[in-house]
Amino acid sequence: MSFIIYGAAVSVLGGALWVTFQFVQPLPPKKVTMVSGGEGGAYYAFAKQYAQFFKKHGYELEVLTSKGSMDNLNRINDPEADVQAALMQGGITTAEQHPDLESLGSLFYEPIWVFHSKRLRLKTLADLKGHKVAIGAEGSGTHHLVSTLLAENDITAETATLIPEGISEAAPQLQDRKIDALFAISGINSQAVEDLSLAHKTVKLYSFDRAETYVRTHHYLKKLTLPPGGIDLINNLPDSDVTLLAPTANLVVREDLHPALKYLFLLAADHVHKDGDMFAPSGHFPNKEALLFPLSDEARNFYKSGPPFLMRYLPFQLAITAERLKILLIPLLTLLFPLFKITPPAYRWQIRRRIFKWYKHLKELDMKAYELTDPAEARKMLEQLEHMDRMVLETSVPLSYTDYIYSLRLHIRMIEQRLKVIAGEIKEQDTV
Missing domain, CATH: 3.40.190.10 (Periplasmic binding protein-like II)
Structure with a gap:
């Protein structure tokens, strides 16, 4: 029975974790494709630096060449091109024309x-x-x-x-x-x-x-x-x-890119562009100014308070794994407290119930024995009590609950002695 109690608790907890897991983002893919520019251009050079940053953190960033920003825009919009990110020049289009694209920020002046x-x-x-x-x-x-x-x-x-x-x-x-x-x-x-x-x-x-x-x-x-x-x-x-x-160069991604990879792009952009140049002081880029498309939620949080807490102190892959586990811990901790409060009393009640169920029958026999005078009827009730005593003795309970067993058997013995007096098996003074 204890298995049922604790098994039910584990099942409830497992069910809650399963439901929560349906809302947890899967791990990000290991490969991302980015379109840059011509091999001799700044876009391509910067994208290659991004690729090195991705590699250091265990991910592959494939860098594709292109004719330029307009070509990049067409390719990131093409579902068959399988491009998730691009470098683009500001001012080449309007956000309303491309609702599936987001900006992670401006990178440098062009x-x-x-x-x-x-x-x-x-x-x-x-x-x-x-x-x-x-x-x-x-x-x-x-x-x-x-x-x-x-x-x-x-x-x-x-x-x-x-x-x-x-x-x-x-x-x-x-x-x-x-x-x-x-x-x-x-x-x-x-x-x-x-x-x-x-x-x-x-x-x-x-x-x-x-x-x-x-x-x-x-x-x-x-x-x-x-x-x-x-x-x-x-x-x-x-x-x-x-x-x-x-204009400023924008780092553009598809809206459906995994959030963790958006943060990885932001970390890469900060690493590559933070030193500035002739026209921008150190720390000016990346920023959320002069955006080509709406700023993603991840970028908005990044510019407001920096990378997520775990990404500041843990390796990137370990951080995103811990982030997912943190989401799972919410229902776990929410349920564990009431389960810890409810399960032990339920377990104790279930153990005591095995013993106390006999008291109802014992009370009925005690009421009959109180006014009983027929020896034959007394011997018949003694047989019932003997059977009950054997059943109680065979009841399986943890050692810490055996005092309940012996307390019940003691009460059975008290009624047995009264019935033996009525049946003539012992004298009344021998019951003292």
Whole structure:
């Protein structure tokens, strides 16, 4: 019977754990796929650093190359592409068009570089009308953003020759005077940017004179100042302040990516980008500003209070395992206290019930024996008491409860003595 009591308690506890387990996230997959950019670009280099961080924590991050941010957007939206994360340039789309995507934050500024021939007097972008301009390869974020800015200045395919080429292909053409200007979105450490800056005798870096207007009309853009010598200290390039515009690179994931992997991406981003660069001080990135898509819940918690408590002090895989167990402990602790309170009394009641059930029958015999005078009837009741005594003696109870057994048998003996007097087997004075 004790097995039934404790077995029922264990079953209740097991059932509660099973129900809770249905709401616990499964362990994250060991492999994640991320799309970056071209092999020579900053996106690809940063994604490779993420992959190293993932590897250190026991996960594989597969990094795919692409044509750029627009290509990344198309591939992360394609269910058959099996891409869970991407690096994207700010301002390439709107959140309403892609409800299944979330941002984990902004990572770094991506300045818009405009290099033009010194022959071209370029005060505003509208002055590019009638000229040959490289605006970035199709499928790139550069192409999308530059086309938007140029269109606002009435520079379209009808008013200028717009060439869909990136900085690597367009830079030699600019130096050879085959084109008049080129746009590029790249980090300050770009080799192509440095090379064009060194060609300052024939090529000039444009400073956005209406930067404040662009920033106020395009909230994903940031006004930056490149100080003298910011590109090359030895040659003092540029030789004066240059005003630049810059979107920020976003770390984008699918909404259904496992929450633990979102935290792993955030930890990787913090590890890779926290030191800052020419345009951002240490600790400025990653952050929740200038987002391309809504911020995920995990990122919101991360920027508010840092990584979850267990991830701060335990290895990542151990932390997420402990996090899952913590959820299971809630019903466990909730049920254990009442079970500990209820089970022992229920067990004691069940043991005592085995013994006390005989008292009902014993009381009936005692009532009959109280007014009994017939010796034959007394001997018949003695046989019943003898049978009861044997049954009580054979009742199995823990040693700690045997006092109940002997107390019952003592009461049986008292009634037996009274009946033996009536049956004439002993004299009344012998019962004392």
